[in-house]
Amino acid sequence: MKVATLKDVAKEAHVSLATASYALNDDERIKEATRKKVKEVAKRLKYVPNGSARLLRQKQSHRIIIFVSSFGGPIYQEILEYIYQKLQINNYEMLVCNGKSAQSILSEKNYDGIINFDATIKTSILKEASEYNFPIIDTTRNWENSKIISLPLRGKKPVYEIINMAIKEGYKSFAYVHGSLDSYDDLHRYGGFKKALDEANLLPSAIMYGNFTNTGGYDAIKAYLKDHKELPEVIFFANDEMAIGAMDYLKKVNYDLKMVKIIGFDNIQLGKFYNPSLTTIEIDRNNWTTQIVNILLQSLNSLAKEEYICKYKIIRRETF
């Protein structure tokens, strides 16, 4: 019933604790014969090393923990699967955990590194954990002057670029539809939007909120048109869903879609087939994931960190 310990193995094999340990860890100083003997005994006794004890000594768990805000969800599926593969190759195990448990899990200090995908996790918790001396990669917000490595999906540059393009083409009035102000992704995108306008000495003609959802976009535009007769020339939506929701409404009230330029973000399937097809920005998620793991692995080996460069594509279709 009781699980065999190294001591049991050592006794049974008539060697010292040290020898047993070295033998099982294939240390060269142990004679081939003894090593074999010890291993045999270990097998017979079904010996399995105790993780805590080992960790307590050598402080390397080869475990990476990932915080997510919810299980399932199509984004995670591919991302997690990819990260898992990559970590396996590099001899790390991956454990996934709800961000709500972060505090408790982190306090164990049983992990060699963490990647955070949960935007709702408290900043203070991560900050505290950053003192524990293992790499933390946070994909949900920006950290300055911290050991925490920020790797949000940066949308600033591509948004800047497309708005700039619109300005160059002569448009003058621009609106931005937020998803949620809690979202760092959103803030990034807004940053790009704002920068382009600032440089052209323009002010946003409207700021709306659509909660990242279809109906949110629908309602936002509906509300706007209640107060105004006309839409701004160009409307940037923080994601495609909202843009499509908005167009749904515009079509319903027979607003001429030619009169407004609409830009989304994400490049979801539907945007391509929608009528009119939606102009949008696509971020290369695979590239992002790759970078996350690479940078984590580098930090684990404390190599110099390479800069993350966000790859993206502007996909221009009918709406702009």
Place this chain on the structure above:
Amino acid sequence: MKVATLKDVAKEAHVSLATASYALNDDERIKEATRKKVKEVAKRLKYVPNGSARLLRQKQSHRIIIFVSSFGGPIYQEILEYIYQKLQINNYEMLVCNGKSAQSILSEKNYDGIINFDATIKTSILKEASEYNFPIIDTTRNWENSKIISLPLRGKKPVYEIINMAIKEGYKSFAYVHGSLDSYDDLHRYGGFKKALDEANLLPSAIMYGNFTNTGGYDAIKAYLKDHKELPEVIFFANDEMAIGAMDYLKKVNYDLKMVKIIGFDNIQLGKFYNPSLTTIEIDRNNWTTQIVNILLQSLNSLAKEEYICKYKIIRRETF
């Protein structure tokens, strides 16, 4: 840089190691004042107990590990979310991990219990782990004479029931379409199918394989009709997807769907709206999940184990 240990706290608070430990764990024997002092120092030094050390001593991690075969996937989403909630209430943390890592993770012995959803995990690994003295719940196969608790989604009874119903109604030729022979769920369902036939002294007129997918069902029926002029009277598919794939093909070649009775399993959304609507069996997944957690929690407290009873509904629609 170095993280404060209990020793540091004790020294700084001018008390012994023991006192520090007791104070932080709210032991009654320590005077209120000292307790407060120690806690203050601990806070100041940002002390966080070391998980491994604690675990090494007290052998209770309050961690449950869940093995899955892949992250994401709509089934998991709700199941995991539910299990997480329930475990939290009972003061356990939940970690999710790819079944491929089971061996390594289990050998740590750092977990108080496990739930397995990964059918591909090796039987020997679970068996070995069952010696480690923590409850294991396996939802993917049947264990006899083992400490491992089997809790597969048992489909045997409802399948038996519906096939029996068909026999009573006078049908004589039956086919079964497997998803995959590796699936214990599938085997369970087949068990019910076979039992009904056996009792009526009938033999299956066909056994096919459809890989649990739409196209698999499509291809299976297509292949069958290449060799035979007619389908059996009743075809049972191990899941709805395959049944619908098969009907897609039959519609395409203008086979009269009235000539064949089709039964699926799972009650997916589409089955209801498909034309003709699909007769199927629905297992109460929530009930299943509840039971899994309940039984795990009971085992953790080593209470007597209640028997799991699988709740299901036969949903008769147009195809049978």
Place this chain on the structure above:
DNA sequence: TGCAAAAATTGAAACGTTTCACGTGAAAAA
């Protein structure tokens, strides 16, 4: 055969907790 060098083995400390079993000292009871 002797002796240094190399190879193999080992004792014991260390990791950071928890907790048993035993002090203290002071107040209460005798």
Place this chain on the structure above:
DNA sequence: TTTTTCACGTGAAACGTTTCAATTTTTGCA
């Protein structure tokens, strides 16, 4: 005053490893 009780603290062992430093054994060579 002496004994008992009690509240509060503490020393040290234990958990199961790894690993340093020291010791023993074997080997190679003159």
